[in-house]
Amino acid sequence: MKAGIPLGMALWVFWALASLASAQESCSVKEQCSDCIQTPGCLWCSKPKEGSPTSSHCVPDTSQLQSFCDAQHIENPQNDVKVVQNDPLSDVSKDVRQTVRIIQLAPQRLRLKLRKGKTQHISVTYRQVKDYPVDLYYLMDLSNSMLDDKENLAKLGSKLADTMRNLTTQFKLGFGSFVDKVLMPFADTAEEKLQRPCSGCAPPYSYRNDLPLDSDPSKFTAKVLGAPISGNMDAPEGGFDALMQAMVCKEQIGWRDTVRRIIVFSTDAKFHHAGDGRLAGIVQPNDEQCHLDKDGVYNDFDKYDYPSVAQINKIAQREEINVIFAVSGYPDLYESLSKMIEASSFGVLDANSANVVELVKEQYERITSKIKLSDNLTDTSPVTISYSSKCHGTQDVATSECGNMKEGSEVVFDLDVTAIECPADGKPFFIEVKTLQDKLILEVEFDCSCGCETTDRVDNSTSCHLQGALVCGVCSCYPGFRGDRCQCSTSGFHELNEDESQCIMPGDAYACSNQGYCSCGACVCDSPDFVNGKYCQCNRRLCSNGNDKECSGHGTCDCGKCKCKPGYEGQFCECEDDSKCRELGKQEVCSGHGECKCGKCRCTQSDNVHYSGQYCEDCQSCSTGKCSKFRDCVQCQHFGTGVLDKEECNKCEIKPQPVDFLDDKILNNARLCTFEDTDTGCYFNFTYLYMDNGKYSIYVLREQQCPEAAPVLGIVFGLVAAIVAIGLLTLLIWKLLTTIHDRREYAKFEDERRKAQWNTDGNPLYRPATNTFKNPAFAQQAQ
Numbered sequence: 001m002k003a004g005i006p007l008g009m010a011l012w013v014f015w016a017l018a019s020l021a022s023a024q025e026s027c028s029v030k031e032q033c034s035d036c037i038q039t040p041g042c043l044w045c046s047k048p049k050e051g052s053p054t055s056s057h058c059v060p061d062t063s064q065l066q067s068f069c070d071a072q073h074i075e076n077p078q079n080d081v082k083v084v085q086n087d088p089l090s091d092v093s094k095d096v097r098q099t100v101r102i103i104q105l106a107p108q109r110l111r112l113k114l115r116k117g118k119t120q121h122i123s124v125t126y127r128q129v130k131d132y133p134v135d136l137y138y139l140m141d142l143s144n145s146m147l148d149d150k151e152n153l154a155k156l157g158s159k160l161a162d163t164m165r166n167l168t169t170q171f172k173l174g175f176g177s178f179v180d181k182v183l184m185p186f187a188d189t190a191e192e193k194l195q196r197p198c199s200g201c202a203p204p205y206s207y208r209n210d211l212p213l214d215s216d217p218s219k220f221t222a223k224v225l226g227a228p229i230s231g232n233m234d235a236p237e238g239g240f241d242a243l244m245q246a247m248v249c250k251e252q253i254g255w256r257d258t259v260r261r262i263i264v265f266s267t268d269a270k271f272h273h274a275g276d277g278r279l280a281g282i283v284q285p286n287d288e289q290c291h292l293d294k295d296g297v298y299n300d301f302d303k304y305d306y307p308s309v310a311q312i313n314k315i316a317q318r319e320e321i322n323v324i325f326a327v328s329g330y331p332d333l334y335e336s337l338s339k340m341i342e343a344s345s346f347g348v349l350d351a352n353s354a355n356v357v358e359l360v361k362e363q364y365e366r367i368t369s370k371i372k373l374s375d376n377l378t379d380t381s382p383v384t385i386s387y388s389s390k391c392h393g394t395q396d397v398a399t400s401e402c403g404n405m406k407e408g409s410e411v412v413f414d415l416d417v418t419a420i421e422c423p424a425d426g427k428p429f430f431i432e433v434k435t436l437q438d439k440l441i442l443e444v445e446f447d448c449s450c451g452c453e454t455t456d457r458v459d460n461s462t463s464c465h466l467q468g469a470l471v472c473g474v475c476s477c478y479p480g481f482r483g484d485r486c487q488c489s490t491s492g493f494h495e496l497n498e499d500e501s502q503c504i505m506p507g508d509a510y511a512c513s514n515q516g517y518c519s520c521g522a523c524v525c526d527s528p529d530f531v532n533g534k535y536c537q538c539n540r541r542l543c544s545n546g547n548d549k550e551c552s553g554h555g556t557c558d559c560g561k562c563k564c565k566p567g568y569e570g571q572f573c574e575c576e577d578d579s580k581c582r583e584l585g586k587q588e589v590c591s592g593h594g595e596c597k598c599g600k601c602r603c604t605q606s607d608n609v610h611y612s613g614q615y616c617e618d619c620q621s622c623s624t625g626k627c628s629k630f631r632d633c634v635q636c637q638h639f640g641t642g643v644l645d646k647e648e649c650n651k652c653e654i655k656p657q658p659v660d661f662l663d664d665k666i667l668n669n670a671r672l673c674t675f676e677d678t679d680t681g682c683y684f685n686f687t688y689l690y691m692d693n694g695k696y697s698i699y700v701l702r703e704q705q706c707p708e709a710a711p712v713l714g715i716v717f718g719l720v721a722a723i724v725a726i727g728l729l730t731l732l733i734w735k736l737l738t739t740i741h742d743r744r745e746y747a748k749f750e751d752e753r754r755k756a757q758w759n760t761d762g763n764p765l766y767r768p769a770t771n772t773f774k775n776p777a778f779a780q781q782a783q
């Protein structure tokens, strides 16, 4: 802990200094009193004392700064609240019927003077009175299926009234019924069905106000009993038409002024809504107006479409009506509907509405146990309000709503009101904060201008060179003048007065290069993003070519000229430099056969010489061409051979230089040519090089290279001898092989012959050609 305190202190001091510095900054840039006081935390001093710590009149609002400015010269408006109306809350213990007006919210009217950005805190007290009057209008679906519900409601009518009267003595009950638009396809419009849509049914109708609000419950019972059931055709009913009429027909229904208004909407079916009317050809949207005739019947159902959910919600809020949906069918549908309609609630009726009294009581208590403050501010309002309340607890909560309200409960709401802007018209702004019929009106005035702007004003002030008014201690220049003493003119670039001479660049005719104006000896450039320099002489636009990047992204703009990064050149650094034009390891740009343009070689193209290649190192067209062009001259001049005779040889333009060998120095870049000298049968080499002066330098190898003479006869004899020798050898081998083979075959024959042991005169395979057969029968005959 002990270590923590110095550290915390240091941090706090640092924070305080930092925030002071930033406040100082945001204040000091304000040049006018009204701008200054519209900045939270700043004050204006019209006449700073000698030795003031800052030259600005707008300074942060801190206590020690007051020492350099007399109080009468300080403009530092504060918020102000005036109570216009604050009638006391109604006494809970007294019967409110004796009270002329019931007051549950105090105060009722405040006049606020707000400085922009400075929050004003106000407190509002709400106390729930006993016996707050209640108007309850029972709106019932009387289509055929609701017959038993109707009978039950008639039975329970007096009980409902009694129960409500137990909650509030000033209770009024009304009754209305609805079926649907009497149009195809919602109702059957056949003649007999129009008279009697179902057995025992009355003709169909849209909505009828059967009983305006009345304090006699017996009338309710009688009216409910007497209301005839009717019928329609499709399943959904026209309840929204009825709901709209019941809400907007204030007089016919008999809604009182200071009262809690409740409509119980009871049905067992779905509802038609905006758009469904088109089925019957109705295109006009619901006009949210009352159209009941003198009998309380809605007859204009055929002119206007059903209202939308949004319209119902809007009107329910405007008329401050709580709708209780008491339904015996489609609970999910009505539950979500009640979520879309502000301050409505929802409960499920038994099939025959036997629980209607409990349901209404329960929903009533739910509605009245909650209080909510709301205001009519919008997103564009110049004022914001934030609410908080302890409600019944001890902790402040950011809410505009408190539950658990009972008779006599009192809650306090804290409102933080802030002006977030100064309306241009400067008129007061009205805000309504309300709950039920209780309202708090806030009249907001905006403190956006300084008093000294009217009281402390000297026109044609000498302090302002007679070219402005001295207002709140500073010059407010007349049109055409500027500067803190209105000493500078804003007009005329070409009008040379003494002041502007300092704004003219030597050698230029115009002040500020005609790209700005001269303000008290210094140039103020027209578009500082592009134009700068002491005389606005630098224009960054000159550093880019068309829509390209500044200096093509390869350099920086220095007063309208590109400074290129290494490797780039050109006006807009758009070119790579000549390092790309040099063959690796060579000094010459483009091999000496071209010039480097924007990182690319442009090769020499002249005189039948066409260099090509990335570095102009190649000359396809000239390689053979020149070699053979120079061949004859080289041959005759140097070797005295070839096709040219002496006379022609003298005409040769070239002078080849003989060398002993072609070294690298000669070969570098030069073209090497090799030809056979047909006269000698030898070869000769020479080089040529295209020179910058358009001439050729030619070197020729002094000696021809002759192939050594080969021994032709020897080769021929050798060849013949070799062929004969190979032939003889082949014959010899063949003879040898056949002899060996013959010998083997003979030996085998001899061997076989020796093995043959048969008789030479009795060939075992031999059979004599004659045979003797004996006839046994003949032999017997002969005996």
Ligand SMILES: *[C@@H]1O[C@H](CO)[C@@H](O)[C@H](O)[C@H]1NC(C)=O
Pocket: 159, 162, 163, 166
């Ligand atoms: C009205 O209140 C009294 C006393 O609190 C009670 O006896 C009576 O039953 C209540 N009546 C109804 C209809 O709730």
Ligand SMILES: *[C@@H]1O[C@H](CO)[C@@H](O)[C@H](O)[C@H]1NC(C)=O
Pocket: 376, 377, 378, 430, 431, 432, 441
């Ligand atoms: C709010 O209500 C007040 C008082 O009824 C009214 O004068 C003012 O115009 C309303 N403001 C808006 C934005 O509707």
Ligand SMILES: *[C@@H]1O[C@H](CO)[C@@H](O)[C@H](O)[C@H]1NC(C)=O
Pocket: 459, 460
């Ligand atoms: C200021 O001076 C101009 C001309 O000198 C004159 O026309 C104008 O009326 C003067 N204004 C006041 C308020 O004196």
Ligand SMILES: *[C@@H]1O[C@H](CO)[C@@H](O)[C@H](O)[C@H]1NC(C)=O
Pocket: 662, 672, 673, 674, 684, 685, 701, 705
């Ligand atoms: C002459 O040129 C040929 C090929 O062009 C080369 O093979 C030969 O070595 C050269 N002779 C000399 C002496 O440079």
